Amino acid sequence: MSPSHIHVPTDCRTVTEILSRVGDKWSVQVVVQMGEGPKRFNELRRAVTGISQRMLTLTLRGLERDGLVTRTVYPTIPPRVDYQLTGLGCSLLKTVRGLGDWAIQNRDEILAARRRFDSGGDERDETHSDAA
């Protein structure tokens, strides 16, 4: 029942909502890993360097909750659990790759700007004597 005919230019709250879903420390990396197909828990753990077991669990729960991944349990011994992107998850992955490409393309420029800012912290802006 949302008024979808009112096309707000990039509705702020919704974007923020999604960004906080995807903007955490690990979600994107985990999603990217699953882009190559279904993955088991420890497989993901090894693939995503530096992630703790706790955070992998939490991240996967969050993604599952939002319908981005499915969790399939095989009650064998030892147990086996597969995580896989849903259609929604795949489409998110595609979109995130857009941001990823941007990041890769502009990484050097950003790092340069950062160094410039960090070294000289006083001549960074043009002070205009003229005013309204």
Next chain:
Amino acid sequence: MSPSHIHVPTDCRTVTEILSRVGDKWSVQVVVQMGEGPKRFNELRRAVTGISQRMLTLTLRGLERDGLVTRTVYPTIPPRVDYQLTGLGCSLLKTVRGLGDWAIQNRDEILAARRRFDSGGDERDETHSDAA
């Protein structure tokens, strides 16, 4: 001197780097506001609902540091400071809109999945009796 000929599919570290830049609570909203043209400090403050003065300052400093916005000071009384997107900032805005559109399009589906997950927390996955 980075080996740019090795095209890693969405280099994980770089993406994470940028996401943590843009994935904080306010950056995107601030950037979106500036997309409509240069803005003064309190103008941004009013436009971005809920932001504290402290966080607006920090957010703008961060964006300026990364070369995404410029800060122009008019030493008048009272002082006036304009913030404006750089070319880099504009290109980021465009990219972020991609994610924004995705968010808007799939918002309902995500919220539905979330409700489903939160209500029944046990029948959420298919347990397969078959295994490897």
Next chain:
DNA sequence: CAGCATCCGCTTGGATACTG
């Protein structure tokens, strides 16, 4: 193997008060 529970530090961010 795939988790859950606990503890604990660090960072993020809000509220408030003060300044040029």
Next chain:
DNA sequence: CAGTATCCAAGCGGATGCTG
């Protein structure tokens, strides 16, 4: 108007130990 400085609470995330 456009900040800076301080204090403080909540949440994120790491380390460790235990379970089915």
